[in-house]
Amino acid sequence: MNILFVMYDQLRFDYLSCAGHPHLHTPNFDKVAAMGVRFTESYVQSPICGGSRMCFYTGRYASSHGAHWNGFPLRVGEMTLGDHLRHNGMGCWLIGKTHMAADSEGMARLGLSADTVIGARQVECGFDAWIRDDGLWAQGPDGFYDARRSPYNEYLKDKGYPSDNPWAAFANAGVDGDDNIASGWMFKNADKPANIREEDSETPWLTREAIAFMEQAEGPWCAHLSYIKPHWPYIVPAPYHDMFGPQHVPPAKRHAVEREDPHPVYGAYMENKIAAAFGRDEVREKVIPAYMGLIKQCDDQLGVLLDYLEQSGQMAQTMIVLTSDHGDYLGDHWLGEKDLFHAQSVKVPMIIYDPRSEADATRGTTCDALVESIDLAATFVEVAGGAVPDHIIEGRSLLPWLRGEVPDWRDFVISEYDYSATPQGAKLGLAPRDCRLFMVYDGRYKLMHAEGGLRPMLFDLEADPDEFHDLAKGDAHGAEIERLYGCLASWGRRMSQRVTKSEAEIIAARGKSARKGVLPFLVDGSEVPAELTEAYRGPARARYTSD
């Protein structure tokens, strides 16, 4: 079986019709949900592109792999999905974005060069790159945000788009009334059509690359088809640019009580520029329709993929996974972007179709088990026929749920966020190591712990499903806070770095040292069978002491 592991970027859990969106119809997402299982309680281990993805790709928590944020390199030698899958005979390919930053210092220290197969995989987070394009070709006075070469920009240039950076000038810009570039970076332009042929925009381009990959691929393979969209810049080509309008924009989910004595970190985020922009109705009314148009385009392109799989006869041998690296506040909770732990940010779509007959019983169902993004790595290893190396991969296989079983399962999910490199970290004046947040969510209560001596936040999602009322402001919920801190403490003591010895190897080694002559308990040798002391007996053959 092959695995088509599709990730969208910044796709909110509730912007799909199968997840109940009232205006956005996504028949192809819904079709995969009907063929498989939709996990309704899926959480990323860090609500930020880079950190979240490194969790997906290693199957480990952010604090375990250490690449907590965008541009924090994943340490050389950290094992990835690619290592685990290839070990089990399955290729592991990348088509699109990873946000991987290579540990170039570590590679230099170990003498690894990116122009070898081993080195290239270190650079690409363990993937073999069919195509790598992180899709953020931002450019300013200090140069490009991403110093790599952009295959997508090369494609656009080949197609004749006249710009050094057609990603910025065409794919992510419209045209204003004076025939000037109307940059997609500016929310006022979000209702303009991107100045690009729809077929040349990012999502169809990457879909074609995925099909080209599958056309030639020999299995078994896992292909990580990783779209940049619906991530900002919020602008989409015709006809998607005007499919939705202000009438399709729900009111922001926000409450005045949230602004009353907010947690200092939450308060700092509410005061940032993104939050200020999304606080304006006219911004939401332009941006959200564009965001919906981007998702609608993703859905159409998913239809193209599904058609290809059906027509090529691969549907019966391809697992399909649809997920996202985090959500988007879109003005909810007085915020824009992601970063914090409200559902809008930390909860993601997770739809899995398993073509095998064992999964027939669950087709079209939903599952509300507490799923972590790191579970996919474990799932994929099992699909590849391997045993999950649970001393390395911290997630758990979702296959039992797909078979309709009810496995022993976790009681809480963890997510983390490192805001040390952000303006909020600077504003709060904290040392980088103190700019760290942890979420513990047990299916009802959600605790946020903040380092740096700050108080926690607490929500009761049963009483307050919209997460407006921070119960940690009062003093009535000490027992719940203490209980969730206990969960966080037990997680903090987890075995995460003993990656060189498996549980099975340790059990097999128990008591073996005596048979290799280590006997630090013998009084006269009678304590053990004679064969264990054989090597220590015999004539002295020479005497160097007169005693």
Added chain:
Amino acid sequence: MNILFVMYDQLRFDYLSCAGHPHLHTPNFDKVAAMGVRFTESYVQSPICGGSRMCFYTGRYASSHGAHWNGFPLRVGEMTLGDHLRHNGMGCWLIGKTHMAADSEGMARLGLSADTVIGARQVECGFDAWIRDDGLWAQGPDGFYDARRSPYNEYLKDKGYPSDNPWAAFANAGVDGDDNIASGWMFKNADKPANIREEDSETPWLTREAIAFMEQAEGPWCAHLSYIKPHWPYIVPAPYHDMFGPQHVPPAKRHAVEREDPHPVYGAYMENKIAAAFGRDEVREKVIPAYMGLIKQCDDQLGVLLDYLEQSGQMAQTMIVLTSDHGDYLGDHWLGEKDLFHAQSVKVPMIIYDPRSEADATRGTTCDALVESIDLAATFVEVAGGAVPDHIIEGRSLLPWLRGEVPDWRDFVISEYDYSATPQGAKLGLAPRDCRLFMVYDGRYKLMHAEGGLRPMLFDLEADPDEFHDLAKGDAHGAEIERLYGCLASWGRRMSQRVTKSEAEIIAARGKSARKGVLPFLVDGSEVPAELTEAYRGPARARYTSD
């Protein structure tokens, strides 16, 4: 300045005359203590050879580097003292034991070969090996405990000792009345002289290697002179074998109350073969004099080293550090060996002589700050002239203490123990990941947390300096237990894996993305200086949309 980093193996903190031993006179240890500072509250991060040493050599907690126990490989790429010191222009050499197990799977994955400089350092825990000899050439029906070649055995063979394993047959054995080998593995033979010329025994041999190294070394260097002794087998050549007798053996520090409803892990250790042997007075009366003789020999050889340093003029430019990887119960607390967290096991000697004038004020003093073994790595980096990379090294430099300052310091020390591969782990029927213990000690209270759902232990060292009365058996000390669990929880959340980005790099990166064109908050561009949006302006040059 150079660093002579001397480690003894299994040397108890209190078996030195400067530490108050009533019968064991160690004038050379005392001399270094008089020249420097003796840290009286020094704790290893794991009371077992391999785990402890990997903490010393990485400057990181066991849970951070993952090599928790003997033979658990240190993951490839984990940074060591060698990496940090060479980065600061100081060589880092090994003379003796490390107990390092190489991550051969990880090396193969990264294409590293042990016959390159880079690969050899991975194998040798970052050291350049002047000589590597782990000093445990045990042999049984399943072969050698240590599969390497033994330089010490080669030396003995060259000297004509007639055996395939003269370490076992001569250096660690006496001769019985029938002229047969009387193995040092058997405690009944501990009062016999080892059947070897004293000069050929392990401690003098390694001392000569150290001097040979220093004779040719060009500085600055850090030399890790790492003796196997006084580690078992407990047998020592003449004249050390009869310097001490039963009259010098203190009564075992143990109390009947310790055997009443003991903690399950402690109980399992009290029932093992080593504890049973040390429960017999005749064993203690033979073994402890041999242990003292081994230490006395170490002290004499330290005198040889000090003489060399003085005569060669190096004393004024050599920092000397004397420490151990853990202690030895020797029958105290009804136990033998090490492993648990009583002072006899987890507390170590720590004597530092700094020849520089800044340290003049503290010569001959003691310091009772809570020291962790991981502090040496930080100390050495500072000695080499570097800034401690505190996103990697978790210890703190001891230099301020040596200068007589009182730095902001830690409130508690942590130690860990993984007994998953031991008979005790098997006996308790726990999964390997649940066979883990944590110590939190704040200078008065010592908490032991045990995974696997077991209760904690608690000692109040002010009221009970001998650690006989486990206060966690009752229910009167809940507040102290909770407080120490809070310390453990905060430690569990520490930033330990973000090893690819320093605090300073993060601070420098704050707010830089806008100058690289990442502007996900613009409504119309007026929010930022025009230069930041320059790249996104200009004529569209072509129009691909009719809107």
